Amino acid sequence: MREVAFIKQNKEKWLEFELAIFGKAKKNPDELANLYIQLMNDLSYAQTYYPKSxxxxxxxxxxxxxxxxxYKTKRTEKNRLLEFFKTEVPLLVYEYKRYLMYAFILFFATVAIGVVSAKYDPNFVRLILGDSYVNMTLENIKKGNPMAVYGSxxxxxxxxxxxxxNLKVGAQCYFYGILGGIGTFWIxxxxxxxxxxxxxxxYEQGVFWKSVRGIWIHGSMEIFAIVIETTAxxxxxxxxxxxKTFSRMNSFKIGFKNSFKIFLSTFPFTISAGFLEGFITRYSIDMPNWLSxxxxxxxxxxxxxxxxxxxFIxxxxxxxxSAKSN
Known part of the structure; x- marks a missing residue:
């Protein structure tokens, strides 16, 4: 069957699926499950005969x-918050995994730009961090505690x-995406x-390892969360x-709903990073290496x-x- 004929044959059914998704047509869980099975059959057929379409x-x-x-309309009683983190967010991250890849590529590239710029321009760090912060940090390094700022x-x-x-920075990374992603890119x-x-x-001051032991106690979650928020x-x-095949408004509705869920999923990690920075990082200078x-x-x-x-799991x-249901 030609692809045009396949689309024409199933167009009405797919429109019904869209109505079910956007809530314009109420469906009970059994009806949704039936629609899902039909859709998986159509998807399997399309993947076989029109793989690149x-x-x-x-x-x-x-x-x-x-x-x-x-999952949202299951009759079984489940912890909604648990399902959100256990199933919804992971499936969304998988669906949009290429955007996560783009965000990580951009992250490593721009961090490298910062490193190279600081290496070849003596004034670059002061331009980025400010004279007062740099001078204060240099004083702390002389005193033997480059991470002293975290103890204030x-x-x-x-x-x-x-x-x-950190929540503010994450929100900027996400919501500025409404500017076609340019705002997100800039932040x-x-x-x-x-x-x-x-x-x-x-590194230039010879205290790289001490800085890593301090900064990345909270930075592992904090920076990773910012990458995820940028992805969103x-x-x-x-x-x-x-x-794509949706109207721009429907595409925006889907994109906002899905990306906002991914954005929300970073909150526990951002809050945990804040806790570590407030309560643990300040003691990094006295910690044994193995603990930090x-x-x-x-x-x-x-x-x-x-x-x-x-x-992926x-x-x-x-x-x-879905294979068993088919």
Missing amino acids: KTVIYLNHLASQIYQKI GTNWGSFIGITFN FLQNSIMLGSFQYFF GFILGASILFP SFIILFTLAIISFYYLVYP VHRKTQQL
Whole structure:
């Protein structure tokens, strides 16, 4: 069957699927499950006979949306918050994994720009961080505690202030995506270049390892979360710029709903990073190397597993369930 005929034959059915997804037609869980099975059959057919067509992309997107709709309308009582983190977010991260890849590529590239700029321009670090901060840090280095800035203020005061600031940066990375992703790119660029120049500054002063032991106790989760928030911002921007087979408004609705969930999922990690920065990082200079290294690697492992490994596990289980239902 030609692709045009295939589309014409199933167009009405797919429109019904769209209505079910956007809530314009009420469907109970059993009806949604039936629609999902039909859609998976159409998707399998399209993947076989039109593997590189936009029809496959369209059907794959509909399938993922209906699957999430089924989870939301299940009759079994489940902890909604648990399901959000256990199933919804991982499936969304898997669906948009290429945007996560783009964000990480941009992260490493812009951090490298910060490092190179700081290396070849003696004034670059002062331009980025400010004279007062650089002078204060140089004094702290002379006193033998380059991370002394993290010991200023009270534990709770630092925790609350830092957490709100990090949430603000994350929100900027995400919501500025509404400017077609350009705003997200700009905020992320600034922060990544700052990080690269910041770390090179400590390397230049001969206290690189001491800075790593301090900064990355909280930085593993904090920086990783910003990358995820940037990913969400790119998804939001792409939904406006590249609506694919949807109307631009429907594409934006889908993009906003999905990206906002990914953005929200970073909150526990951002808050945890703020807690570590307020209560733990200040003692990094007195910690044994093994303890600070353990905290850094442990926190990095948790957030890396959740966003880089777990989505593939959930997706594979979903595929197995759909195969059984067929």
